[in-house]
Amino acid sequence: MNGSLAILGDFGEAVEFIFKERPSVSGDVMIGGIPELAGFGLTHMYVSIAAVLIAAALAIPLALWLGHIGRGDFLATATSNVGRAVPSLALLAFFISFVGLGYTNVILVLVLLAIPPLITNTYVGMRGVDRDLVDAARGQGMTGMEIVRKIELPLALPSIFGGLRTSAVNVVATATIAPLANVQTLGEPIITPQTYGFVGQLGAAIVVAVITVAVDFLFARLQRAVTPAGLKLTEPTGRRYFSLPTRRRLKSP
Amino acid sequence: MIPPLAQTSIGQPGGSDKCVENNGFCPDWIVDNIDRYWTPLLEHVYLTVLPVTIGFAISLALAILAHRRRWLTGPIITITGIFFAIPSIAAFFLLQPITGLGYTTAMVALVSYTLLIIFRNITTGLRNVPAETRDAALGQGLTERQVLFRVELPLAVPEIMAGLRVASSTTVGLAALALYAGAGGLGAEILRGDDKFFKSNVVVAGGLAVLLAAVLDLLILTVQRWMTPWQRART
Amino acid sequence: MISTYRKILTMLAVLCLAVGVGACGDDDDADKSSTGSAPAADSKVIERDSANASKGTITVASKNFTEQFVLGEVYSQALEAQGFKVKRRLNLGSEQVAYKALTGGDIDMYPEYTGTSLINFFDVKPADVPKDPDAAYTQTKADYAKQDIAALARTPFSNTYVVTSTKKTADKIGNPKTMTELFQKAPNLSISGFPECRQRQDCLLGLRSQFGYKGKFISSDGKFNDLKGGNSELTLAFGTDPQLALTDQYVAYEDDKQFFPPYNIALGVRNDAIEKIGPEAVEVLEAVQEPMTETVMRELNRRVELEKQAPKVVAAAYLKEEGFLE
Numbered sequence: 001m002n003g004s005l006a007i008l009g010d011f012g013e014a015v016e017f018i019f020k021e022r023p024s025v026s027g028d029v030m031i032g033g034i035p036e037l038a039g040f041g042l043t044h045m046y047v048s049i050a051a052v053l054i055a056a057a058l059a060i061p062l063a064l065w066l067g068h069i070g071r072g073d074f075l076a077t078a079t080s081n082v083g084r085a086v087p088s089l090a091l092l093a094f095f096i097s098f099v100g101l102g103y104t105n106v107i108l109v110l111v112l113l114a115i116p117p118l119i120t121n122t123y124v125g126m127r128g129v130d131r132d133l134v135d136a137a138r139g140q141g142m143t144g145m146e147i148v149r150k151i152e153l154p155l156a157l158p159s160i161f162g163g164l165r166t167s168a169v170n171v172v173a174t175a176t177i178a179p180l181a182n183v184q185t186l187g188e189p190i191i192t193p194q195t196y197g198f199v200g201q202l203g204a205a206i207v208v209a210v211i212t213v214a215v216d217f218l219f220a221r222l223q224r225a226v227t228p229a230g231l232k233l234t235e236p237t238g239r240r241y242f243s244l245p246t247r248r249r250l251k252s253p
Numbered sequence: 254m255i256p257p258l259a260q261t262s263i264g265q266p267g268g269s270d271k272c273v274e275n276n277g278f279c280p281d282w283i284v285d286n287i288d289r290y291w292t293p294l295l296e297h298v299y300l301t302v303l304p305v306t307i308g309f310a311i312s313l314a315l316a317i318l319a320h321r322r323r324w325l326t327g328p329i330i331t332i333t334g335i336f337f338a339i340p341s342i343a344a345f346f347l348l349q350p351i352t353g354l355g356y357t358t359a360m361v362a363l364v365s366y367t368l369l370i371i372f373r374n375i376t377t378g379l380r381n382v383p384a385e386t387r388d389a390a391l392g393q394g395l396t397e398r399q400v401l402f403r404v405e406l407p408l409a410v411p412e413i414m415a416g417l418r419v420a421s422s423t424t425v426g427l428a429a430l431a432l433y434a435g436a437g438g439l440g441a442e443i444l445r446g447d448d449k450f451f452k453s454n455v456v457v458a459g460g461l462a463v464l465l466a467a468v469l470d471l472l473i474l475t476v477q478r479w480m481t482p483w484q485r486a487r488t
Numbered sequence: 489m490i491s492t493y494r495k496i497l498t499m500l501a502v503l504c505l506a507v508g509v510g511a512c513g514d515d516d517d518a519d520k521s522s523t524g525s526a527p528a529a530d531s532k533v534i535e536r537d538s539a540n541a542s543k544g545t546i547t548v549a550s551k552n553f554t555e556q557f558v559l560g561e562v563y564s565q566a567l568e569a570q571g572f573k574v575k576r577r578l579n580l581g582s583e584q585v586a587y588k589a590l591t592g593g594d595i596d597m598y599p600e601y602t603g604t605s606l607i608n609f610f611d612v613k614p615a616d617v618p619k620d621p622d623a624a625y626t627q628t629k630a631d632y633a634k635q636d637i638a639a640l641a642r643t644p645f646s647n648t649y650v651v652t653s654t655k656k657t658a659d660k661i662g663n664p665k666t667m668t669e670l671f672q673k674a675p676n677l678s679i680s681g682f683p684e685c686r687q688r689q690d691c692l693l694g695l696r697s698q699f700g701y702k703g704k705f706i707s708s709d710g711k712f713n714d715l716k717g718g719n720s721e722l723t724l725a726f727g728t729d730p731q732l733a734l735t736d737q738y739v740a741y742e743d744d745k746q747f748f749p750p751y752n753i754a755l756g757v758r759n760d761a762i763e764k765i766g767p768e769a770v771e772v773l774e775a776v777q778e779p780m781t782e783t784v785m786r787e788l789n790r791r792v793e794l795e796k797q798a799p800k801v802v803a804a805a806y807l808k809e810e811g812f813l814e
Contacts, residue, residue, distance in 0.1 A: 010350035027613050028689040084422035085466035087429035090459030093443045097276070097450040101708055101719050173340030177430075179683060180444075182707045190342065190433070192683045194608075198349070205346035209339045216338035276713050285796045445553070450710050 014202035025197045032200060037186070037207060044185035044211070047103065047178060048171045051110030055167060058111070059118035060160065067126020067156070068148050076123040083116025088174040092181065101182040110171045117166035125159025126152050157226040165219035172212045186211070279453045287457075289442075294461055296437035300428035301469065304360055305421050308367030315368075316375035320401065326376060333369035341366060341427040345434035354435030362434065363427060367420040374416025378409025407481075414477035418470050425466040439465075532811045534772055540571035543764050549577040549595040551586050554792045554799070555647065555728055555785065559599045559753060559777075561803030566776045569813055570769055578799075583608050591635055596761035601751040602628040602642060614690035617749035621646055624750045636759045641774045642752040645728060645782045649691070649748045651679070651741045652725040652732065654715050658739040666744040671699040680706040680720035690749055691724070698747060712738065727751070727782050730790035753777070779810045 016022075021033035066072030088109075095109050129152045137147050176187035189196035189204035196204070272279035319325040339347070344362035352358040382405045390404045391397075406413075429440035442458040546567055550560030560578040567574050577595055580586040587609050589595045602624045606612040610631040618624045625642040632639040651667055657677070664670040679701070685691035686705055695701040706720045712731045714720045715738070725732065725740070732740050755773060762770060784806075791802045807813040 024687055028615070028693055029687045031687070081422070081470065084419065085425065085463050085470070087426035087440065087459065087462050089426075089429040089440050089443060090455070090462055093450060093455045094459055096708075096710070097452045097455045097713070100717060101706065101710070101714075169338055173342070176340055176342050179707060180709070184707065187342070188683070190346065192687070194684045195687045202346050202350070205343040209343040209347060212340050212343070213335055213338045216334070276716060282796060450713050 010199070010202060011206075013199045014206055017196075017199050017203035018207060024195045025193075029195075031189070031196055032203065037204075040184055040186045040188055040204075041207065041211070043183060044172070044175050044178075044187075044208075047107050047110060047183060047185065048168070048175050051107050051171050051175075052114050052164070052168050054107070055111045055114035055118055055171075056164065059115045060122050063119045063122035064126060064148060064153065064156075067123045068144065068152060070127065072119075072123045076120045079116040080120040083113070083120075088113055088170075089177060092174070092177060096181050103183055106175075106178045106181050106183045110174060113174055114167040114171050117170070118160075118163045121159045121163025121166070122156065125156030125162075128159065129155045154228060158223055161219060161223035161226055165216060165223060168219055169212055169216050172215050173208075176208050276450075276452055278456060282453050283457055290439075290457060290461060293437055293439045293442040293458070294465070296441075297425070297428055297439045297462065297465060300356075300359060300363065300431050300436060300438050301421060301424045301465065304363035304424055304428075305367055305371075305417065307360070308364045308420060309371055309417060311364070312368055312371035312375055315372050316379065317401065319376065320379055320405075321397075329372060330369070333365075333372055336365040337369040342430045342433055345430065348434070356434075356436045359428070359431040359434040359436040363424055363431075366427060367424060370420045370423065371413075371416045374412050374419075375409060378412030378416075379405050381412065382408045410481050411477060414473055414480075418473050421469040421473065422466045425462055425469070429462055532775065533814055534566060534569040534776075534807075534812050536569060536571045537768075538571055540765075540769070541573060543572065543766075545573045545575050546597075546761065546765060547575045547577060547595045549580050549586060549589060549598040551583065551598070552579045552581055554730075554789050556599065557799035558785075558788050558792060558803055558806075561799045562776055562806060563597070563599070563755065563773055565800075565803055565807055566772050566812065567765070567769065569807075570772060572765065572769070590637060590756055590758065593758065593760075596764075597755055597757040599753045599755045601647060602754055603648065603749040603751040605631070605639075605754070605756075607749075614688055614749060615694075617690070619746040619749065621750040621752050625752060625754055628754055632754075632756055638757050638759055638762050639754040640757060640770065641777075642754045643777045643780045644752075645780050645785045646750045646752045647726050647728045647782075647785070648743075648751040649724045650727050650729075650732070650743070651722055652712075652715070652738055653677075653722050653741075655737055655739055657715075657721050663739075664741065666742040667699060667747065668744050670741045671695070671701050675700055675702045677721040678704040678706055679722040679724065680708045680710060680714040681724040682709055683707045685724060690747075694747060698745065728785035728789055730786055730793045733783075733786040733790045753780075776807065776810075776812050 017032040018037060019034060021030045021036070023029070024031045063072065063076070066075065091112065092106075092109050095105050099105050099108070133151055133155075134147060137151050142150070175185050176190065178185045179188040179191050186204050186208050189200040193201055272282065315325075315329055319329055336344075341362055344365065345358060348358045348361055352361060379401075386404060386408070387400060390400045395403065428438050429443070431438045432441035432444060439458045439462045443455055445454065548560055548564045548567065550556035557578050560576065564574045564576050577589075580589055580595075580598065583600065583604055586595075586598050586600070590598055602621070603617055605628045606617050606624065607614050610628075612627075618627060621642065625639070629639040651670065658664070661670070661674045661677075664673050679692075679695075681691065686707055687693065689697075692701075692705050703722075706714065708714055708719065710717070710719060711723050711725050711729070714723050725738075727740075731738055755777075757770075757773075788802055788806055791797045791805075792799055804813070
């Protein structure tokens, strides 16, 4: 390495690539600049948001119900284990070979990646609700649906949003390799180094990193916002924010 | 003029493999070519086990540090949280101006990714130790340090192991992208130049990754069971 | 009387047998000479020189795909047949890694394409690469020489891009033979190609401007899988792809305008390695690649990829069948 100034040079050039157009490595086209990157970024966010919404619509109601009746221990741990074990690249490559290219395929893969954290966290959040509260509510004559709506769901919200946070971050991160399936997200400069050069790759990497961290931060804020003040007080160490579902936790005391 | 090879009579029996030609799922091909996955698999093991081990060491040090100085927990979580949020593929590029192309870059990125998970779990595990147990230990004359190492950490083992399991599974997934850092691994095999998206190759390489994650998971679980005999009655 | 008769019969029988054996024997000899096992004066069989064993280990490298494996094995086995000790490193990865290893001295030689060398190592813009294979080779050789590397003679085959479709598609559009005809008859077919292609003059951009191509570009590395799976109607394959040997399934269109740059192989050998192996070895290395036309390379690649033979075996068979080994 040529020293610290060289490092700055690379990053400096990468930032310049983000904001200003420049000729491609082969000189054939202009690359870089905000318009092009914004185009990639829009595609990136489109597939990510679509995937998270679809996954949420599928996973959260299911996990709410399972959590309410207390019957999803195995499913929750199994999906979380399997979901973590499958590398996103392998899943995408599998779908490209067996299903094909394009938006539908990419969104499908992202949905599959988004579902496990949503199921697990929603389920754990529901199971974590104090049983006494639920019994008291039942004693007061509330129906199942009312209990879910008024007691369990609000108390499980922080966990659910934790799941959304994990899902969203995973999805946005994985959408980076969507160009392998003919969907040009922000990963396009990364997989075409002969056009964009290392500077382009680095620039795209910076944008991806910034966006993902921003998404993480956004959902962290949302998670904090939906945590009822009462809960915040009873958890002095803020444990709820970084507790992960473990075998122990899933068994009711 | 030497005749092209295709026109020379060839004493080789058998025609081309219809299955391979048609990009099907070909068990025969898999059996014949299984040894080309050996090196990538070993590379992948290296790219998983080493970062998790190093990440564990660093996280443990940080957790012990933050155990006595609670105010450190917040900043550590924030910083490791940022490392965690940065997608691995982006990290592999962000590090290149500093650490170049190769295993160093892959290692640094993968280690940084494990820190939040493991640190969080160690801290949670330590905090979950009931206050009475701590008091009892102190009451018996143990120093703070002894309480930490002889009582709190052992009791935190399940939570720590859970964190290691999550970290190792996640790292297997991330290491698949290590090819972008200039390292090898099963991901490089999936995206191999000449037969990209050949179904059998994708299934085997991807399947091996899943298998590796499962094996590591089981291994750590076994170690946990062995280390915490008092837990067995409960689980 | 009977004994005389018998004697004559016996003699006749023996004569017949002798003639018969003699004839068969002649046939045997004829067969033997037609397969030419004895080295004749014009034989190409590589000769072993025991002095070569003490000249140190030669490191032969290659990038990591089928054609490179086969080439690496052919060169390695040619050197071994001469008695050299060869170390193989046939898995270097991308051209950047390989070139670094070559200039840095980690390896002695590896086969690189002229087009790739000019574009990736010597800063030539793809549109400026000479279209004539010999001109491209001469320029490559000169550029390598500046790095103290000798580029041996180029191979006959050029592994450049080839517009391909399935036979069905070709039949549907009237079986054009050249790219010009193809894009005149059917300018709106979709084409799949490696992601870089989308923004290159020597690829999609040039196809649009020089051939009037108007179809959709699908950014994918699927190649023949894209054709088979219906993801696209055309694809950009490589000239020596094994599937192109399956002429009942795929059709390649002739590059009549010499649109794609030439990608012949020129074995890059460090000058200090040239000194080590000597001029005779260089001659052998250049000789073993003379039969390598596109058709031959497609067949060799086919044997590795579709018949699942090991590159080592395929290289050995090639050397034997072309008469370089016995």
